[in-house]
Amino acid sequence: xxxxxxxxxxxxxxxxxxxxGTVLFMTCAAFFAYEVITYRDITKRELSTLGQIxxxxxxxxxxxxxxxxxxxxxxxxxxxxxxxAACLYDTAGKVxxxxxxxxxxQNFPTQLGIQGYVFRKDYLEGxxxxxQNNNRLGTLYLKSDMQAMYSRLRLYAVIASVFIIVSFLxxxxxxxxxxxxxxxxxxxxxxxxxxxxxxxxxxxxxxxxSQDELGVLTDxxxxxxxxxxxxxxxxxxxxxxxxxxxxxxxxELQEANQALVQQNELIxxxxxxxxxxxxxxDRDYRYLIINKAVNKVYSFGxxxxxxxxxxxxxxxxxxxxxxxxxxxxxxxxxxxNVSYRSTVSGRYFENFYIPLKNKHDAIDRVxxxxxxxxxxxxxxxxxxxxxxxxxxxxxxxxQFAYVASHDLQEPLRKIQTFAELSERNIEQPxxxxxxxxxxxxxxxxxxxxxxxxLNYSRISKVDSAFVPIDLNSVVKSIETDLExxxxxxxxxxxxxxxxxxxxxxxxxxxxxxxxxxxxxKFTTEAPVIRITSRTYSGTEAGKxxxxxxxxxxxxxxxxxxxxxxxxxxADRVFSIFQRLHPLQDYAGTGIGLAxxxxxxxxxxxxxxxxxxxxxxxxxxxxxxxxxxxxxxxKFPKDKEDVSPTMNP
Amino acid sequence: LKTRSLHTAAYxxxxxxxxxxxxxxxxxxxxxxxxxxxxYQVKAVFLYNFSQFVEWPSTAFESSGSPFVIGVxxxxxxxxxxxxxxxxxxxxxxxxxxxxxxxIKEINVCHILFVNGKEDTRGVLAMLGNRSILTVGDAPDFxxxxxxxxxxxxxxxxxxxINPSAAKAVKLNIxxxxxxxxxxVNEG
Numbered sequence: 001x002x003x004x005x006x007x008x009x010x011x012x013x014x015x016x017x018x019x020x021g022t023v024l025f026m027t028c029a030a031f032f033a034y035e036v037i038t039y040r041d042i043t044k045r046e047l048s049t050l051g052q053i054x055x056x057x058x059x060x061x062x063x064x065x066x067x068x069x070x071x072x073x074x075x076x077x078x079x080x081x082x083x084x085a086a087c088l089y090d091t092a093g094k095v096x097x098x099x100x101x102x103x104x105x106q107n108f109p110t111q112l113g114i115q116g117y118v119f120r121k122d123y124l125e126g127x128x129x130x131x132q133n134n135n136r137l138g139t140l141y142l143k144s145d146m147q148a149m150y151s152r153l154r155l156y157a158v159i160a161s162v163f164i165i166v167s168f169l170x171x172x173x174x175x176x177x178x179x180x181x182x183x184x185x186x187x188x189x190x191x192x193x194x195x196x197x198x199x200x201x202x203x204x205x206x207x208x209x210s211q212d213e214l215g216v217l218t219d220x221x222x223x224x225x226x227x228x229x230x231x232x233x234x235x236x237x238x239x240x241x242x243x244x245x246x247x248x249x250x251x252e253l254q255e256a257n258q259a260l261v262q263q264n265e266l267i268x269x270x271x272x273x274x275x276x277x278x279x280x281x282d283r284d285y286r287y288l289i290i291n292k293a294v295n296k297v298y299s300f301g302x303x304x305x306x307x308x309x310x311x312x313x314x315x316x317x318x319x320x321x322x323x324x325x326x327x328x329x330x331x332x333x334x335x336x337n338v339s340y341r342s343t344v345s346g347r348y349f350e351n352f353y354i355p356l357k358n359k360h361d362a363i364d365r366v367x368x369x370x371x372x373x374x375x376x377x378x379x380x381x382x383x384x385x386x387x388x389x390x391x392x393x394x395x396x397x398x399q400f401a402y403v404a405s406h407d408l409q410e411p412l413r414k415i416q417t418f419a420e421l422s423e424r425n426i427e428q429p430x431x432x433x434x435x436x437x438x439x440x441x442x443x444x445x446x447x448x449x450x451x452x453x454l455n456y457s458r459i460s461k462v463d464s465a466f467v468p469i470d471l472n473s474v475v476k477s478i479e480t481d482l483e484x485x486x487x488x489x490x491x492x493x494x495x496x497x498x499x500x501x502x503x504x505x506x507x508x509x510x511x512x513x514x515x516x517x518x519x520x521k522f523t524t525e526a527p528v529i530r531i532t533s534r535t536y537s538g539t540e541a542g543k544x545x546x547x548x549x550x551x552x553x554x555x556x557x558x559x560x561x562x563x564x565x566x567x568x569x570a571d572r573v574f575s576i577f578q579r580l581h582p583l584q585d586y587a588g589t590g591i592g593l594a595x596x597x598x599x600x601x602x603x604x605x606x607x608x609x610x611x612x613x614x615x616x617x618x619x620x621x622x623x624x625x626x627x628x629x630x631x632x633x634k635f636p637k638d639k640e641d642v643s644p645t646m647n648p
Numbered sequence: 649l650k651t652r653s654l655h656t657a658a659y660x661x662x663x664x665x666x667x668x669x670x671x672x673x674x675x676x677x678x679x680x681x682x683x684x685x686x687x688y689q690v691k692a693v694f695l696y697n698f699s700q701f702v703e704w705p706s707t708a709f710e711s712s713g714s715p716f717v718i719g720v721x722x723x724x725x726x727x728x729x730x731x732x733x734x735x736x737x738x739x740x741x742x743x744x745x746x747x748x749x750x751x752i753k754e755i756n757v758c759h760i761l762f763v764n765g766k767e768d769t770r771g772v773l774a775m776l777g778n779r780s781i782l783t784v785g786d787a788p789d790f791x792x793x794x795x796x797x798x799x800x801x802x803x804x805x806x807x808x809x810i811n812p813s814a815a816k817a818v819k820l821n822i823x824x825x826x827x828x829x830x831x832x833v834n835e836g
Contacts, residue, residue, distance in 0.1 A: 056825075060823070063826075066807075
């Protein structure tokens with residue numbers, strides 16, 4: 001602060017000192033130069049005057065050849081210290097007298113120069129004619145050194161220096177005093193300004209010292225301070241007003257925000273509460289929003305999906321229909337996909353893809369609403385299955401009606417025919433007896449047919465409960481029932497240890513009975529029947545599940561070495577009343593295998609056949625494994641001694 | 649400028665004259681002759697030079713262009729030296745001429761009169777009375793007899809003896825400068 005105080009004063013002082021110093025110096029220099037020039041002139045003139053005087057005084061000496069007098073006159077130059085040499089020449093140019101005495105002749109010019117004085121080196125020298133009344137009597141030579149001039153100039157320099165120093169000192173003292181008139185108001189003003197800026201106090205006022213420009217400046221400064229004060233107050237009040245407004249506005253905003261948050265929360269809650277999957281994706285198929293319903297669909301939560309790209313999470317969807325639908329939606333089309341099976345979850349959805357526009361009216365997101373229709377689809381599927389079954393049953397019924405009418409009419413017609421024959425030949429007892437026998441046999445066949453049909457229709461109804469059945473004991477009891485037939489046919493029966501299944505005992509019994517009867521019927525000689533079993537997994541490589549929702553079966557293979565048939569008739573053998581062979585060759589109702597199929601289907605299983613004419617036939621029975629077995633076959637231990645049964 | 653050219657001209661003529669004197673002196677190398685000749689040669693020049701250092705009253709001239717007369721009384725020892733010395737010279741517009749007198753009556757206008765020492769100095773001076781004539785002589789008692797300027801030889805040099813009061817008496821103003829180089833006698 002002090003340094004700055006000094007600064008403006010110093011500046012003023014420096015200005016004054018520099019100006020006065022320069023003026024002083026230049027003035028002195030000018031005077032000095034003037035002095036040098038004039039002094040040279042004066043010196044010249046003085047020398048000239050002196051020369052005139054000496055010349056004038058030497059006239060008589062020259063005129064009257066008085067060397068003494070001449071010497072005396074020249075000696076008078078002793079008073080003039082600067083005259084270092086003088087010489088008088090007579091009219092012939094011969095040296096007449098010299099000064100000072102004892103100075104050798106070579107110091108004087110032997111040749112007279114022209115009249116006048118000239119500066120040479122450190123000397124001023126010249127010739128002056130000695131004339132008396134226009135009569136030339138001789139010449140005077142004077143030589144003056146410049147010591148006088150130099151000493152005078154030195155003196156002058158000293159005086160000038162002293163003058164400059166003294167003037168400078170005066171100027172300094174004076175400016176020191178006078179600069180205060182300017183610096184004091186400025187410093188006072190600066191002090192005030194600093195006070196204002198330091199304390200931010202706009203009430204202070206600068207003191208006015210004079211009526212000059214600084215006074216005006218002070219007034220302006222004070223006026224400015226007043227203005228600032230006024231404006232400051234105004235600003236402060238405005239600020240307060242603004243602050244209040246901001247507060248109000250903030251409060252309003254907060255309220256609005258809160259309302260918005262609540263609304264948002266409500267919307268979120270609504271979205272999350274939706275049973276439909278709701279998602280929003282951008283053009284990169286990135287999940288922007290996804291609701292909680294997705295947790296039910298996918299194995300992972302929405303937190304793992306938000307912000308991620310669809311194809312990054314589910315690369316397998318690359319060629320899925322969903323991408324196609326998304327593309328369409330982004331092109332501006334609202335897509336409604338009525339049924340979409342998700343390859344990710346395996347569930348069915350009714351999907352809506354709704355393009356969302358931004359404020360520039362460009363589609364940048366797509367809202368996806370997925371309505372889970374899996375249950376509906378399953379129900380519909382079931383319905384379809386039922387429908388198929390119904391159709392099949394219908395078809396069966398039609399077939400049955402047709403076949404029944406045909407097959408049942410055949411013995412009836414026989415009975416009618418033999419009854420008429422009997423009536424006509426009533427007198428012939430042999431013929432009559434034969435006809436009555438025929439009628440009897442047709443009636444008993446009719447009875448068999450009706451029994452079989454009754455059996456078949458009874459089996460169609462599934463109302464009995466499933467119980468564990470040991471297949472070994474089933475086979476064993478049938479062997480016992482058919483013991484006579486087996487012996488008659490000389491059949492060999494090979495049975496592997498069979499598992500325990502769940503089913504309706506009567507039907508299972510019927511199934512195996514029919515299969516045995518069938519094999520023993522369509523045989524030539526020494527039939528071999530072999531029954532094996534194993535676990536059959538529908539998911540084995542290269543195989544598709546035989547039935548829906550079942551992956552593990554018991555496969556029972558019933559193989560014989562009978563007459564066999566062409567594989568192309570494989571389906572026909574299971575139809576009711578369908579015979580591959582004439583009734584004359586092989587007796588039967590044509591219901592046996594149809595019944596087998598019905599029984600297997602009743603147990604949720606399936607029966608197929610592989611056959612080759614002359615080689616034999618193999619029936620494959622697939623029965624679902626009970627779920628509590630864990631996919632393992634269960635074998636009854638107490639029946640191990642009876643199995644396998646080998647006939648002689 | 650006029651005076652200066654005048655000076656230069658005068659100086660030049662004087663130089664020529666000096667050269668002439670020198671030549672004459674070379675032509676007559678005899679010691680005695682030379683001694684005498686040189687003495688009067690110098691005296692002739694001195695006579696002419698007196699005209700420069702003495703002021704005559706205005707009455708001494710008839711008019712502005714009237715001649716300045718240097719007279720020689722009786723026997724003339726100068727030969728041609730005096731004529732040569734003043735030839736063509738003038739003082740303040742008065743041409744200098746040389747006249748030789750043998751009788752007082754002949755002296756009408758005269759400014760400087762040389763009286764040879766062999767002449768009757770006393771008689772001549774008495775005859776002149778109080779006329780403004782600068783009297784110059786080389787008689788030993790010339791000043792005492794009322795003469796104004798006397799040539800005398802000292803240390804082989806021609807010196808002057810002046811009686812200023814005598815000059816003053818006839819209104820001749822002898823320059824102090826001349827007085828300085830001369831011995832002063834005060835004789836009534």
